[in-house]
Structure formats: structure tokens, C-alpha cells
Amino acid sequence: MWHYEQFPLTLIAMLVLLATLIVTYLGLGIGRTAAPAAETWAARLPFSIYLGWITVATVANVTSLLDYWEWGRFGIAPEIWMGIVLAVVLAVVALVNLTRRDVAYALVILWALAGIAVKHAAVAAVVIPTWITFGLVALTLAAAFFLRRVGPKDERRSAAV
Numbered sequence: 531m532w533h534y535e536q537f538p539l540t541l542i543a544m545l546v547l548l549a550t551l552i553v554t555y556l557g558l559g560i561g562r563t564a565a566p567a568a569e570t571w572a573a574r575l576p577f578s579i580y581l582g583w584i585t586v587a588t589v590a591n592v593t594s595l596l597d598y599w600e601w602g603r604f605g606i607a608p609e610i611w612m613g614i615v616l617a618v619v620l621a622v623v624a625l626v627n628l629t630r631r632d633v634a635y636a637l638v639i640l641w642a643l644a645g646i647a648v649k650h651a652a653v654a655a656v657v658i659p660t661w662i663t664f665g666l667v668a669l670t671l672a673a674a675f676f677l678r679r680v681g682p683k684d685e686r687r688s689a690a691v
Contacts, residue, residue, distance in 0.1 A: 537598045544584070544591045551581045561630025575634050582638025589619060609655045616663040619643075624670040631678060636671045640664055 531539045559565070560574050593615065596603075603611045623639045626632055643664040650656035 537595050541591050541595050544588050548581075548584050548588050551577065551584055555581050561632050578632050578634035579638055582635040582642075585619075585622065585635075586639065586642040589615065609659075612656065613659050616659055620663050620666055620670075623667050627667070627670040627674045628677075631671075631674045633671065636667060639667055643667065 531537075531543060555577055558574055558577060560578060565574060606614070619639065623636060626635050643660055647657050647660040647664065650660070
């Protein structure tokens with residue numbers, strides 16, 4: 531659809547793919563249930579990576595479609611709009627990090643953010659918020675693992691007291 535410049539249809543296809551991946555991801559219990567190594571490597575890891583890439587591609591697709599439509603961003607400056615998009619990305623990834631602790635998913639997002647920052651290295655208005663978002667995504671992933679370690683100890687202490 532993209533090659534035939536059917537941009538609105540590409541977004542519909544992307545949203546259907548994203549929804550399908552989310553349903554599969556949730557069904558696999560990634561980050562919630564234990565799985566044998568074979569399932570982790572053959573199903574869970576690939577779906578985490580694929581969901582990460584489709585998350586990135588969906589954001590790119592939405593912004594491309596809005597640009598194609600010559601949308602005026604409600605009069606918001608491009609730099610502010612980019613900050614809003616990055617905040618949405620951060621919120622989605624923080625949710626996944628804190629509820630699933632999915633390193634593969636987070637690494638895809640981090641790689642995409644690093645790619646954006648490197649590609650636009652000469653544009654401070656892009657580089658700075660992108661690297662800040664990168665740092666915050668990494669921080670939410672680290673916090674998710676730290677909170678996981680702290681949580682059970684605190685519960686055991688409360689039960690003993």
C-alpha cells in the first residue's frame with residue numbers, strides 16, 4: 531500500500547498488525563509467566579522484537595500520514611509536537627517495562643531512538659529530547675528490574691512483622 535501511495539490504508543493495515551501482535555503478545559504471557567527456553571527463543575523473543583518494531587513503525591506511519599495530509603499540528607510548533615510524540619512513546623514503553631520487564635521490546639525502542647538521534651545529530655531540537663527519552667526509557671527498564679527485586683523482600687518483611 532505504501533508503494534502505491536495509499537497512505538491512509540497503510541495506517542489501517544499497521545493498526546490491524548499492531549492489534550494482532552498485542553493480542554499474541556498478551557496471549558503468550560510474556561513477562562508474566564515462565565516458559566521453557568525453546569518457547570522463549572522461538573516465540574516470545576521474536577514476538578517481543580516484532581511488537582517493538584511495529585510500535586516504532588506505527589508511530590512513524592502516523593506522523594507520515596499526518597504530514598501527507600499537511601496537518602497543521604493544531605498550530606503547535608514542530609519541536610513541541612515532537613516532544614508530545616516522544617512522551618507518548620515513553621509512556622507506552624514505560625508501561626511495557628513496568629508491567630512486563632521485556633528487555634527485547636525495550637531494546638528495539640532504544641535502538642530506534644538512538645537511530646533518530648544519530649540521523650539528526652546536527653539538529654539540537656531533535657537530538658536533545660530524543661536522547662532524554664532514550665535515557666528515560668532505559669531508566670524505566672532498570673527501575674522495573676529494581677522494583678521486582680525490592681518488592682518480594684518488602685512483602686516478606688511485612689509478613690514476618
